[in-house]
Amino acid sequence: EDGHRMRFKVNDDEAFVLKDGSTYKYGEDKFRKIGKEELVPDKDGEYFRQWRPQIKSPDDIWQEIIKHSKFPGLTSAPKLQPIQTRLIMLSTGMRAPMGIKVFGPDLKTIEKVGFELENILKEVPSINPPSVFADRVVGKPYLEIKLKRTEMARYGLTVNDLQKQLVTVIGGKPLTTTVEGRERYPVRIRYARELRDNPDDLKKVLISTPSGINIPLEEVTDIQYVRGPQMIKSEDTFLTSYVIFDKKEGVAEVDVVEDAQKLIQEKIDKGEFQLPAGVTYKFTGNYENQIRATKRLAIVIPVSLIIIFLILFFQFKTITASSIHFSGVFVAFAGGFIFLWLYAQPWFMNFEVAGVNMRDLFQIHPINMSVAVWVGFIALFGIATDDGVIMGTYIHETFEERNPQTVKAVREAVIEAGAKRVRPAMMTAAVAIIALLPVLSSTGKGADIMVPMAIPTFGGMVIQIMTMFIVPILQCFWREGVVKKNESNI
Known part of the structure; x- marks a missing residue:
């Protein structure tokens, strides 16, 4: 209501x-x-x-459908929305986020290999067995009409004459076009549907001969059903079939593919699975995007860290001071991973407030490493040094103003400067933390991307508050060392 x-x-x-x-x-x-x-x-x-007690989400309903489905491949495919399916098909050519493409010289061979791969994939622990489905490449019934050339010759029929009459009987032949105002309609002649609906009726269709005699079609042809391909797919000039599958919840796509590759290779090494000559296979799906993104992130993340360090160096002018403030990045980095670990624990936030379960509110479930998570870490790196810079800048200004020459004076200056910057540092961290709460509890379009991005940033900022204590301690340790060194030189 x-x-x-x-x-x-x-x-x-x-x-x-x-x-x-x-x-x-x-x-x-x-x-x-x-x-x-x-x-x-x-x-x-x-x-x-x-609902039954175990049904708590749409995913639970889908799993029940898969479990009780009697039509393999009809409902056991991965659960995808229409637009999501379209995007996946545009990028991979399949109707599933993960699968194997089998290439070979003929359809029957690749279908056989697909069935064998289907059985192997069902043994992979990280794959959901009901979701594994190999294309039924050959299995569609075709009505084949074979010409009896000897009998045709007796009646003086040529192949061309007979084919033209078959086209007219079954498909129809346009004779003329009728114009109805601004609309045009073809006038087509062919046998009535009830006279050509099944092979027995087709056998009785009359064929005209050059001598003017009408004979039944069965006298000059053999009509029979044969098995043929449902769809012929090809890539890189090779015939192709697909074996689609889906992962179990909480498992990364890259890990699933690695597990499947390992098991298939073990079967090949043991001789339990053999690829016929000319047949190859390869894994495909969204995980390929993950691999490409990981390679790019291997460059982007170090570059981001270097840029952050250079900005700190331009501010504090020394390697030591810059390194002290840069330590906040490592503290926040650890905090992000701690929060990802907490999200995978069943007890985390498992309580209710005002009748609302916090796990449901914040959609707490295991989060795998993905591009979205790493983007969240990059955003975290950019703001992780804020508290340290606020604290360190004021400590630096205090030392320039007082220029303490004893260890005691150094400690007093650090404590005084640090105490005056606790509130600004807390406010800076609180703004980032509070601003991320609506993102963590968001639902609907885009939430599957935004939530993984926000988790490491939120966790890192929560733990990053520790830099309010770490930076002053490191600053004090460093400046005490400078004072002691100056005293020893005197």
């Missing part, structure tokens, strides 16, 4: 109380459809749902 889930009254046995005075408890009472108008609204009651 008004966009909010309604609660309904329950009794002490947790059975729903109906307006007619009866009760209903799912799982114990006989199943029947209960409408909203039969229930008693109660803000302190429970949500009414008639």
